[in-house]
Amino acid sequence: MSGVDHRRRVIEDELDTASNTLQIYQEAGGRIQIALRVVVWEAGRLPDAVKREFDLARFAWADQFSYAEYGRLMANPQHRGGLRVLALILSVTRMLVEKHRIDFLLASCKPGLVSRYVQLGLRPYTTRLLEYPDGLEIPLIAPLDRECGARVRSPLRYIAPHNHPLRQQCAGDLWAGGDPETAVVTDIRHVGLALDDLYERAPGPPLIDRAIVDDLVRSGSYVLSVNQSTKLIQEGLKDRDIYIVLEGEVVIETGVGRRAVATRGDVVGEFALFLPLHRRSKSAYARRAKILVIKQSALESLKARSPRRYIALIETLAQRIIAKLTDWEYASDESLPRPFRQADR
Numbered sequence: 109m110s111g112v113d114h115r116r117r118v119i120e121d122e123l124d125t126a127s128n129t130l131q132i133y134q135e136a137g138g139r140i141q142i143a144l145r146v147v148v149w150e151a152g153r154l155p156d157a158v159k160r161e162f163d164l165a166r167f168a169w170a171d172q173f174s175y176a177e178y179g180r181l182m183a184n185p186q187h188r189g190g191l192r193v194l195a196l197i198l199s200v201t202r203m204l205v206e207k208h209r210i211d212f213l214l215a216s217c218k219p220g221l222v223s224r225y226v227q228l229g230l231r232p233y234t235t236r237l238l239e240y241p242d243g244l245e246i247p248l249i250a251p252l253d254r255e256c257g258a259r260v261r262s263p264l265r266y267i268a269p270h271n272h273p274l275r276q277q278c279a280g281d282l283w284a285g286g287d288p289e290t291a292v293v294t295d296i297r298h299v300g301l302a303l304d305d306l307y308e309r310a311p312g313p314p315l316i317d318r319a320i321v322d323d324l325v326r327s328g329s330y331v332l333s334v335n336q337s338t339k340l341i342q343e344g345l346k347d348r349d350i351y352i353v354l355e356g357e358v359v360i361e362t363g364v365g366r367r368a369v370a371t372r373g374d375v376v377g378e379f380a381l382f383l384p385l386h387r388r389s390k391s392a393y394a395r396r397a398k399i400l401v402i403k404q405s406a407l408e409s410l411k412a413r414s415p416r417r418y419i420a421l422i423e424t425l426a427q428r429i430i431a432k433l434t435d436w437e438y439a440s441d442e443s444l445p446r447p448f449r450q451a452d453r
Contacts, residue, residue, distance in 0.1 A: 123147055134196055141187055142196050145180040148208050162214055162247045163234040169277040173211035176204050189224060194263070197228065201252075202267045211252055211274050213264075216245040219332055219401060222292045229262025232290035235335050244338065246292050251278060293331040302331050302398065306354050310373035316352070316424055320410070320417050327406035334394045341377055341392035348404040350425075351376040356397025368432070378425045381407070 123129050124145070132144040149158070151174045158177070159165040183193050204210040216238050217225050230248035238245040250257075250264060253275050257265030293299060303325070307318055331354065340351060340358065351358065358370040370376050376392055376399075411418040 142183045147177045149175045163236040175212045176210045177214040213250040215248045219246055219292050223294045229264045232292045235291045237291050299325050299331050302354050315373055320421050324402050324406045327409040328403045329406050330401055332401050333398045335396055338394045340394050348380040350378045350402045352400040354398040357395045359393045361391045
């Protein structure tokens, strides 16, 4: 990964020493417990590269406001997701509002962590995804206006001022309701509508029982929409998320010099449930697709709460894996993708 020195165990880039960068640390017992990097841009000073990365160039009002980007948030395991991290974020945000008159917070996170950031008040707002060597990240934004914060019940509402110019220019309610057209949708109602469409229109019988999928959605799943070729799976990563294709295609590099294409109703990534030490596929790319991402935590929750449903899920996925292995063994050596068809199952 760019900026990573494994020998020195250091992550750094040119922004770390920039005059508009703040390095925030919380220390206890001589050891750093939490770290956060904040980059501040005054109104009209937001670099074009940042506007492109966060898809802000499409907003006519983007240059009228000031921004702070939260990044490199790291915490010791015992503090992750806890009150100490929240207290640090609130304290830093208060300082940014009072000292730098910040109008917007920017951040990015792994898709599976979006729901945590949503609770803080940040929102997905674009279909653009950020691609890094260790996976995808979702751009997030939070307008620092007290009324906007109150609408989404953000703890930032106790810090944000009554920012009338911001509210009038950018219509902060664009993100208050959980726009289903963003790259990540976590709202259960919107996810349910996407599943209704899948189960009504998928060719042949559904691969996984709908009741099991609904259970997984309640435990922690989301819909990911991509509008460019985007890597979902990287060989060697130890995640165990699985993917159900709702629309579009996912191209799978099988690791034996061949490719396969998963389409509506197909499952991708399920090998990791049986071989948790590594991903079997070399990679998987989504091409203008909508995908239900079932988080590893949701699978573990189902296993604990409903062992019978979990066993039924494993049996279904095992049958699918057998079909895939057969398909890959006898697949052509041609470079063109070979689709999985319902009739092949």
